[in-house]
Amino acid sequence: MKIVERISDLSPPGERRRVLVPTMGALHAGHISLVRLARESAGRDGEVVVTIFVNPLQFEPGSDFERYPRPEAADEAACRAEGVDLIFRPQPNELYCSDRSTFVEETSLSKRLCGASRPGHFRGVTTVVTKLFHLLAPDAAVFGEKDFQQLAIVRRMVRDLNFPIEILAGPTVREPDGLALSSRNQYLSAAERRQAPVIRAALLEAARSPEDSAERVLTLVRQKIESAPLARIDYAEIVGADDLQPRLTIAPRTLLAVAIFFGRTRLIDNILLG
Numbered sequence: 001m002k003i004v005e006r007i008s009d010l011s012p013p014g015e016r017r018r019v020l021v022p023t024m025g026a027l028h029a030g031h032i033s034l035v036r037l038a039r040e041s042a043g044r045d046g047e048v049v050v051t052i053f054v055n056p057l058q059f060e061p062g063s064d065f066e067r068y069p070r071p072e073a074a075d076e077a078a079c080r081a082e083g084v085d086l087i088f089r090p091q092p093n094e095l096y097c098s099d100r101s102t103f104v105e106e107t108s109l110s111k112r113l114c115g116a117s118r119p120g121h122f123r124g125v126t127t128v129v130t131k132l133f134h135l136l137a138p139d140a141a142v143f144g145e146k147d148f149q150q151l152a153i154v155r156r157m158v159r160d161l162n163f164p165i166e167i168l169a170g171p172t173v174r175e176p177d178g179l180a181l182s183s184r185n186q187y188l189s190a191a192e193r194r195q196a197p198v199i200r201a202a203l204l205e206a207a208r209s210p211e212d213s214a215e216r217v218l219t220l221v222r223q224k225i226e227s228a229p230l231a232r233i234d235y236a237e238i239v240g241a242d243d244l245q246p247r248l249t250i251a252p253r254t255l256l257a258v259a260i261f262f263g264r265t266r267l268i269d270n271i272l273l274g
């Protein structure tokens with residue numbers, strides 16, 4: 001496995017199918033499932049590339065950029081164990097010039113949900129993903145469905161900017177109690193961790209509900225989440241899974257998406273309804 005930190009040390013993809021898994025490191029079983037999907041898509045003779053980059057551009061001022069976990073050795077070992085061919089792990093000053101003035105911005109899907117609570121976040125994501133696509137020229141790239149909005153925005157960007165890259169989606173991986181795996185779960189206190197599965201419980205209750213009014217389903221969701229004293233709702237919304245615009249009734253490809261704070265830790269999750 002090759003580890004590259006400098007852009008000038010990257011080699012062009014060549015003839016092998018190259019599949020990219022962009023990450024911010026702190027790899028957990030959710031990332032590993034994306035790496036396995038990448039290997040499946042690349043084939044035995046193909047190349048799986050993992051990028052590890054805590055992207056300063058997608059962290060709002062005052063958020064957790066500084067304290068975001070960076071367990072380099074453990075990430076390397078996890079990639080090695082999965083047969084990853086290349087890790088690209090640049091430092092911020094390798095990817096960004098201090099006087100940068102060019103960004104890539106999706107202007108519709110990125111406005112609601114996490115985009116409303118984290119202004120500038122998705123511009124940071126689309127800018128870095130574009131740079132990684134240019135630098136590594138993969139045939140395909142894998143993103144997790146837990147970050148459903150990010151996945152929709154990347155797909156839109158690839159369509160709108162004609163990137164010749166196939167976007168693959170990996171299902172959310174969960175703890176046995178239903179909590180979606182996230183590098184941020186490690187910030188939770190023991191009491192917060194005990195209450196955090198309420199998120200999945202609320203999503204499942206909504207999916208089982210015979211109600212077809214989005215407002216009534218959202219009332220159920222809010223009541224369930226508020227039953228956990230340490231949970232604070234950032235948003236709970238029902239939107240179309242493709243355009244991410246609000247829906248009044250539950251129909252096929254309707255998405256329930258939530259962001260919930262436990263203390264300073266913000267967790268997101270989603271489920272398809274209908």
Ligand code: PAF
Pocket residue numbers: 022023024053055058125128129147150
């Ligand atoms: O999902 C993430 O970990 C990040 O948003 C990504 C796609 C690696 C871009 O920094």
